[in-house]
Amino acid sequence: MDRRTVYLDNNGTTRMADEVIAFMHSNDPLYGNASSMHSLGRQAAAGIEWARGKAADLIGADSHDIYFTSGASESNNTVLNIFRDRADDGDARNRIIVSAVEHPATIETVKYLRGRGYRIDLCPVDSIGRVKLDELERLMGDDAALVSVMTGNNESGTIQPVKEAAAIAHRHGAYFHTDATQAIGKIPVSVADIGADYLSMSAHKFYGPKGVGVLYARHGVPLSPFVHGGHQENGVRAGTYNNQAILGLGKAAELAAANLSDEHDRLWDMREALRKGIEERIPDVVVNGSNDEALCLPGTLNISFPSAEGESILLYLDLEGIEVSTGSACATGSLEPSYVLLAAGLDVELAHGSIRFSFGRYNTMDDVDYVLEKLPPIIEKVRAMSTRRI
């Protein structure tokens, strides 16, 4: 096959949908400040309210409960900050419990809070990276303020038992937040079904623009601003509206809702074709996470190649035009490989040798064939070079 660019890092970010780009450009004249009283301002405000409705529809929420942010990192920080404020105010419920495999936007933030004396617990996960509900139950108590468990994991693709986790949190009088960033557009996400009090998402993970996201906060839950300085979003999030980006998010939400079931099946078929193809062609591989369709985000395949190191694999693939990510420490500049895979009990060497392929809307079965042609000789080459060759 001729050299091509095969983008398989859709969990990292996605290419904006053509429809989203066209829609954003068609609204170029919508430059008014949506907080202004003049016509251009009101027009921009109307566009933003339209987008708010689309975002609400996507997760089965009331549009009054949708707050626009710069993305899920900010949304997660906002939620954690709300409970930091409450702890500062002397609330007896002052402990935050999050899963050990949350995105760095949550994990690093709670570690920062812990370093400043706040009470934080991490809930362990099982061998496919699913939160252990009995451990979560054990961690609960009268002092538990917030439980945060992501809907689906960015690295392993593992889908979390969020509905059950939310029920546990509520039974003990705590609030429940889910970071649904990776799940949106891939599996159905409904705040009512989950029982989520808070939910985070980012537009760029579902073919929208970067730098814009949503915080869902159910009516009546504790809410305070993380970014101060303006009356936007009912005083919850200051900052002049990024009209085009918010409209792009709205359009992407509309597309995600319309395409969800077809997209799910298409992504899962490509993921499974790649998994089976790799298992047939390459000896001794380990799939991280689950191969059960009900437990794995459809486009994610995380696989370890013993005796081969991830950064080397990634860069040899890059030279062939294939773009993936790895859990190897070498690729991140840290000394530790993926904490997500280690939390699931994976051996350090296997974590160093892990590659994540993540499919998206613009991938086809031809991409799978291309990877299956290029990957086996690369693994063979890296393994032949290895001190740990098999």
Added chain:
Amino acid sequence: MADSFMAQWVYTDTVKDHFINPRNLWKEGEEFKADGVGEVGSLACGDQMRVGIKVRDGRIDDLRWLTYGCASAIASTSMMSEMAKGMTLEEAYHLTPSMITDALGGLPEHKFHCSVLGDKALRAAIDDYLERNGMPNPYKGTTAKVICECKGVTDQMIENLVKSGKVSDFEELQRETGCCTACGKCRSRILEELNECLHIYGK
């Protein structure tokens, strides 16, 4: 429009060249009777190296290597193998990571410590060669640099203590060597050396 932003590869062209075409690789099934073999590195940082040398007339006559590691680990071991060939044992023993890195046209800062281990594997291979032949090792210790001047603690001492498992943190190192107990000026350099050794030899 997007074409006006040229994609830069993460490493220099020389690194890329050695990564794509590694030199002196120890191929499977190849008949290479090494006179000395050395291995360093640990999986904690995801880098491990093995070097085999043939010695003739006191020089590195030929060399083969294997590496479990990232692109810069592969490239730096490959570069080391080219540089070491033909060197006297003494010259080879004093090959440093920065000589290898310079020859590669530089490496990102965070890659320097964990991935450039080829020189250490080469020293281990020379040690092995001398030991196998019952020859005295005039080089061991000659590469040592004093870090704690008050107590005369060298990088080599730290390396050996970590390597043998006697030391696994700063307090233990202080107890063993007395480093940083006088003026304390060397603290950051001691810590740097200790962390590097723990990284390479630690569990």
